Amino acid sequence: MKIIITGGSGFIGQHLLKALAPHNELWVMSRTPAKTQHRLANQGIEVRGFSLEQLADLDGFDAVINLAGEPIADKRWSEKQKRKICHSRWHITETLSHWVAQCQQPPHTVLSASAIGIYGNSLDTVDEHTELSIDNRDFAQQVCQTWEYLAAPMQQHTRLAIVRIGLVLGDGGMLKKMVPAFKLGLGGKLASGKQGMSWIHIDDLVGLFIHLLNDKACDGLYNGTAPQPVSNQQFTDALAHSVKRPALLPAPAPLLKLALGEMSQLLLEGQYVRPTRALESNFQFQYPSLEQALSQLLEAKCKGTLSRA
Template sequence: MKILITGASGFIGSRLVEALNENHELTLLTRQPGKTRQQLGGQHHYLASLDGLEDLNDIDAVINLAGEPIVAKRWSEQQKQRICESRWNITAKLSQLILASNRAPRVFISGSAIGYYGRQGQDHIDESASFHNEFSHEVCQKWEQLALDSALNTRVCIVRTGIVLGQGGALAKMLPPFKLGAGGPIGDGKQGMSWIHIKDMVRLIEYLLTHETCQGIFNATAPNPVSNAEFSKTLGKVLHRPAVLPAPAFALKLMLGEMAELLIEGQYVLPKRALDAGFNFEFTELETALYDVLGR
């Protein structure tokens, strides 16, 4: 299968490329083709831009993972614009190319995030849930709609991703204080943390790629979300470190501004549609997932 992947050099994308490498012909869209070639290998095709393309007639599938990291920097108005445009612009262009194709890709898998739902309190929700309107929802709602615009010409799957656990990503940012014995819950610790092991993240994308009955919205989260307090306790256990020092909500708001809401608020998100479609998670319990990632 000929597959076009955006965001291929990122945390999820690089592992996906590794998984798809053996059986598929990959074209990788990246702003730095030379650097990404060194990272991912010279056997792939590389594009620096979609400019100049009139269609995707020669592509069988598109996987769209591009986007400015949402927690990389404080949310100034300029940073919010970068977060939005890095997702919206490329997704709109991909949909335009798909709609312009006489022989369109058979499937378009496009990223999103469980931030779509906004804050949800203690409720356990699935893909049918309503949303709380805030910045994370606004980003995801338009991001998803731009991908769904191509549904007239191809099968579209939207993947709403939770916290992905692997060597890198969000977990790498969490580890330093825990390793020093200074980790602990955020705020009251009751907020939901919906996680997924990187192996299951990649496997789910592969599943959607090859199962033609799958389309629409899919939560990429393990079946057993936990509270922030439980996550902190389990991570401390795996690292053999105490995890009792809380991070006060007001201090996070002072340091991070609006972005702190991602940490203070949360969601308990269930992958109902993935399970209904027959996907089996390898990692369903947080402790097992963390032991696998951290090798302890």
């Protein structure tokens, strides 16, 4: 297939490119196309780079995978950073929607990312059928709801699947930051520890995207999470057990709020999310339990593969 990918240089994007590269023609949107193309080539991934401004001149693609977005947890949420988080998702998604509508030969499939933050903070289990609350929306909800709203018009012209991505465990992102502290015995639950952590192994998330890409019956909303969400306390205990260290240093809510400001919502609030529609579509998870996922990833780290990302 001839596929456009936005956000291809990110943590998820690079893994997805590696999986797709052997059998597909990949075009990666980037602010620095030549540099991105060269860097990926050094990793053995052959792509064609292009900029957002060049999109209007392109046509004849089979699929689009839209992963673009400024990392939401890398920096404190100043007003400037909030604008960057929003613009990086909304502008590209809206531009893609206009482009799909104008294509003489629209792609037959568009996969567009969202996030489980759209469900807000809840101790109840939710899935794709859960009715969303529009009252008292926090920043993450606002970002995701507009993100999905801007993607929705594409379903008039193509098969559209929106993937609400959870906490991705792999050779980058959250786990890479947490493991060193836990190995030093500095880990602990966050606040009450009751908040949900709906996680997914990076291999399963990549597998889900490929499954949705290839299964023509799949459209609409899909949760990119493992079948077994856990509480923050359970996640803390499992990670501590995996690295054979105690987790005795809880982080109280006031301290997190003082250190991180509004961004502390990402740690103090959470969701218990089930991937009901992925399971209904017969997608098979390689790592359905947290213990399986952590075992594989930490074994990979011991072999030297986790630390290279």
